[in-house]
Amino acid sequence: MSRIGKLPIQIPAGVEVKVSDKNLVTVKGPKGTLYQQIESTAIQVEVNGNEAIVSRSTDQKRHKSMHGLYRQLIFNMVTGVSTGFKLQMELYGVGYKAENRGQLLQLALGYSHPVMFYLPEEVVLTTETKKGEAPLIVLESFDKQLLGQVAAKIRGFRKPEPYKGKGVRFKGEAIRRKAGKTASK
Numbered sequence: 001m002s003r004i005g006k007l008p009i010q011i012p013a014g015v016e017v018k019v020s021d022k023n024l025v026t027v028k029g030p031k032g033t034l035y036q037q038i039e040s041t042a043i044q045v046e047v048n049g050n051e052a053i054v055s056r057s058t059d060q061k062r063h064k065s066m067h068g069l070y071r072q073l074i075f076n077m078v079t080g081v082s083t084g085f086k087l088q089m090e091l092y093g094v095g096y097k098a099e100n101r102g103q104l105l106q107l108a109l110g111y112s113h114p115v116m117f118y119l120p121e122e123v124v125l126t127t128e129t130k131k132g133e134a135p136l137i138v139l140e141s142f143d144k145q146l147l148g149q150v151a152a153k154i155r156g157f158r159k160p161e162p163y164k165g166k167g168v169r170f171k172g173e174a175i176r177r178k179a180g181k182t183a184s185k
Helices: 061-082 144-156
Strands: 016-019 024-027 033-037 045-050 053-054 085-092 097-101 104-108 115-117 124-128 137-139 167-170
Touching: 016 045, 024 061, 024 137, 033 061, 045 061, 045 167, 085 144, 115 137, 137 144, 144 167
Parallel strands: none
Antiparallel strands: 016 024, 024 033, 045 053, 085 137, 085 167, 097 104, 104 115, 124 137
């Protein structure tokens, strides 16, 4: 049996989990509402009091992998609508800047033009610039999948390069550095 799939999902107070007859799981909480369609008919979700249990009917390899996947997706939905998720990104490089105007993120990443990016309404954006530190972009949302997609898109504007480490990176991320050319005599 799947080690992750067999763990029950604890539902905190204020969060409501519903499963429709068409295998649509709805999780409603103080931060928002999320939906997940379960594609396989072999996966069942049962809500018993303050916990949800994901089970499967067969031991096929595909069903085993779906068992753990859907359990973790539902767990992330419950966590998101109750506490939410937060990601921090840093800009390393001379002249790199980040500022926001509502849902518009404006980045100066060493290009000849500024990079403008509109974020979805579900993502809350804040930027911080402190003297002597790298500019910081803070993203918060109740949807972990959407938050990851937005962060990957922002990182894709200027990925960290291996020689000087310049670029957009997640806070605390270690960049593997390469040695540059050696001067010939």
